[in-house]
Amino acid sequence: xxxxxxxxxxxxxxxxxxxxxxxxxxxxxxxxxxxxxxxxxxxxxxxxxxxxxxxxxxxxxxxxxxxxxxxxxxxxxxxxxxxxxxxxxxxxxxxxxxxxxxxxxxxxxxxxxxxxxxxxxxxxxxxxxxxxxxxxx
Numbered sequence: 116x117x118x119x120x121x122x123x124x125x126x127x128x129x130x131x132x133x134x135x136x137x138x139x140x141x142x143x144x145x146x147x148x149x150x151x152x153x154x155x156x157x158x159x160x161x162x163x164x165x166x167x168x169x170x171x172x173x174x175x176x177x178x179x180x181x182x183x184x185x186x187x188x189x190x191x192x193x194x195x196x197x198x199x200x201x202x203x204x205x206x207x208x209x210x211x212x213x214x215x216x217x218x219x220x221x222x223x224x225x226x227x228x229x230x231x232x233x234x235x236x237x238x239x240x241x242x243x244x245x246x247x248x249x250x251x252x
Contacts (some may be wrong), residue, residue: 122153122203122204126157127151128150129145129148129199130149131148132149132150132185147189148195148198149187149192150183151182151183155180155181155182168206184206186202
């Protein structure tokens with residue numbers, strides 16, 4: 116999935132998250148964790164994409180319009196940076212595709228005839244049931 120636009124690296128703030136494991140020692144996996152911040156309003160994205168991103172209900176988008184993605188699945192900080200950027204691009208790509216609108220179609224003549232015929236048959240059945248009951252009582 117490649118978008119018609121790219122996210123400029125200058126618009127993305129990547130910072131390392133340092134953490135310690137139990138007992139105070141550094142844990143390799145946590146010490147390479149990365150947090151990505153991307154401000155939607157200040158970005159060079161098209162206005163319609165910005166609006167859809169801001170309206171999107173996603174746990175990674177804060178109320179003030181900042182996308183925050185944390186990546187810590189790799190032991191390498193460089194791989195975590197690439198992973199965070201890839202996830203940001205996937206999020207923007209999914210929103211960038213304009214929602215498809217379904218064109219309303221008129222029912223064909225044959226389907227309208229079948230519908231009317233079915234209605235007529237059901238009403239005849241209901242009417243005949245009523246007559247049977249009245250004649251018994």
